[in-house]
Amino acid sequence: KKKxxxxxxxxxxxxxxxxxxxxxxxxxxxxxFEFTEEQNExxxxxxxxxxxxxxxxxxxxEATQKEFDTWMIEKNEDYLEYIEKMDxxxxxxxxxxxxxxxxxxxxPIALGSASxxxxxxxxxVGLLPYFDNIVDGNSVSKxxxxxxxxxxxxxKLGVMPKDCFVFEDAVAGIQAANNAEMTSIxxxxxxILAEADxxxxxxxxxxxxxxxxxxxxx
Ligand code: BG6
Ligand code: MG
Numbered sequence: 540k541k542k543x544x545x546x547x548x549x550x551x552x553x554x555x556x557x558x559x560x561x562x563x564x565x566x567x568x569x570x571x572f573e574f575t576e577e578q579n580e581x582x583x584x585x586x587x588x589x590x591x592x593x594x595x596x597x598x599x600x601e602a603t604q605k606e607f608d609t610w611m612i613e614k615n616e617d618y619l620e621y622i623e624k625m626d627x628x629x630x631x632x633x634x635x636x637x638x639x640x641x642x643x644x645x646x647p648i649a650l651g652s653a654s655x656x657x658x659x660x661x662x663x664v665g666l667l668p669y670f671d672n673i674v675d676g677n678s679v680s681k682x683x684x685x686x687x688x689x690x691x692x693x694x695k696l697g698v699m700p701k702d703c704f705v706f707e708d709a710v711a712g713i714q715a716a717n718n719a720e721m722t723s724i725x726x727x728x729x730x731i732l733a734e735a736d737x738x739x740x741x742x743x744x745x746x747x748x749x750x751x752x753x754x755x756x757x
Pocket of ligand 1: 582584587
């Protein structure tokens with residue numbers, strides 16, 4: 540049966556979580572409160588708008604609509620400054636190894652990300668040509684853990700959801716994949732991503748025999 544692979548972007552392909560964190564932290568500090576890396580865990584896989592809502596909750600700040608919109612823009616402009624400087628050296632270890640293997644086997648590959656900056660980032664690091672389809676924050680209306688982003692990706696790849704494999708680093712992302720009835724592969728802390736079907740610390744732990752085995756599942 541035809542199989543498809545779907546990759547999350549932030550935290551799976553590139554370590555942009557640190558840039559998101561720095562940009563949110565700057566805004567928090569400007570507004571007069573601290574924002575820790577631990578709190579940043581809650582932001583993974585979550586839309587920009589929702590992140591700002593959570594951030595303002597943390598700071599106990601009630602914003603007018605105008606302030607809210609301004610801060611959304613400000614955070615993104617700071618984030619884009621980091622993105623601007625990205626290159627292939629920021630691709631997480633062994634990600635290209637898996638992409639190459641899938642390409643060689645002619646397995647369709649999609650991106651399934653909440654980010655509205657997904658395409659420029661893939662371009663910057665030179666991985667855009669590997670992706671047959673990009674489904675990102677510009678094309679979905681329901682955020683992870685809603686399965687929408689992955690279901691659209693499967694549809695575009697022409698693969699049944701149950702024959703799709705999803706790489707994710709966020710709890711909401713693993714839940715989205717599970718809600719789509721896809722096979723979820725957690726990248727990161729297996730205690731945090733306990734709901735995943737498979738767990739790996741990072742791609743260096745994934746051996747190509749594992750991918751081969753997935754492709755051979757009935
Ligand atoms: C997700 C990140 O991939 O994209 C979140 O994990 C981020 O932290 C979300 O908030 C939206 O990203 P962007 O680039 O549209 O602000
Ligand atoms: Mg992610």
